[in-house]
Amino acid sequence: MTVARLVTTVAAPLNPASADSPQVLHWPGRRLLVQRGDTELAVRDLGGEGPEFHFPAPWPRGYGSVAVAPAGDVAVFAGVHALRAVDSAGAVRWELRHGCWSAAECTEAHASFSEYADDYHHGHADSGSAAFSSDGKLLWAHVRNHAGSDVEEEWLILDPADGTVLTRVETMTVGSGSYHFPHPNPAYMGLTVVEGEENSPVLWGHWDGTKLNVQRFVEEVFLAVSPSGEHFLTTDTGQWSLYLHRAKDGMELRSLDAEEAVPPHPSEDDRVRWDYEAAFPYDDTAVVGTEYHAAVPRHWLVDPHTMAVRGRIAYPFPVAGSPRSAGQAAWYTVSKDQTALHLWQLADED
DSSP states (O other), rough: EEEEEEEEEOOOOSGGBBOOEEEEEEEEEEEEEEBBBSSSSEEEEEEEEEEEEEEEEEEEEGGEEEEEETSSEEEEEEEEEEEEEETOOOOOEEEEEEEEESSSSOOOOSSSGTTTTTTTHHHTOOEEEEEETTTTTOOOEHHHHHHHHTTTTTEEEEEETTOOOEEEEEEOOEEEEEEEEEEEEETTTEEEEOOTTOOOEEEEEEEOOSSSEEEEEEEEEEEEETSSEEEEEETTTTEEEEEEEETOOOOOEEEEEEHHOOOOOOOSSSSOOOOEEEEEEEEEEEEEEOOTSSSEEEEEETTTTEEEEEEEEEOSSSSSEEEEEEEOEEEEEEOSSSSEEEEEEEETTT
């Protein structure tokens, strides 16, 4: 086994009873701890620099997702009806309204959350997502448009300073949720659109300053980007295999079958599956999990150059869930009670 070294443990800033689990957003040279609650968003620099920001939330956490700028000073809430950029004082920088994510064929351009706060369909709506580019100069967003009964989904690139839409393309998806994956090069972005067990695609976008070019990988889920940005990892919706892609053109280079690479778990009757979350902390090493739901999940070191498992990771204490990306030379896990976040690296790293 390969030993993981604990870099730091950070207490979750919000009460898990009314907040999502803490997570790490990362860009080259920058890591932020982010936790979304029903009434606020907490943002803390993991490098110990700057204050902890608390953003008043325009709507509860069940009504969408949120993106945070690399500087940690602006949050963009991706809601049921709008993208809204706010600062830590709660002042609205800008708002872009879009088609409703509710399944109730809502065609109203609601001006405030209070107008649909008690509506069942809005409370159980699907959702899009947003993410800042690595340099913070672009905002990518997955939204629904105002097509009325002909619902269409779009991928937008916006100027985060004022919300100006720079470009938009149809995604040809019918998503219930989505997740963005920034690339070290701000011109690239990954997007997983959750459509169902058999139809969740990965979109790989490249913005050349004029045109947004999008590649689509059907029935794959995005996992992580390598620190250099040269490669990214996906898995299929059945979680059978890992796939290594070349970032510059999206080409699949190699794959790794879970059942061939990993021994069965002694307490599991089902087949071995790769998790839907993973980390790519080193260009020559990915950290990928199996049995995320088990009492003792297993995490593995994978060599992307050969797509072979180098061994299982040993932790100094039991961890919960999947390994998650924390940028170069690190990954993180969240405690089972969601009150703490643990940052890890390989034991032989400084």
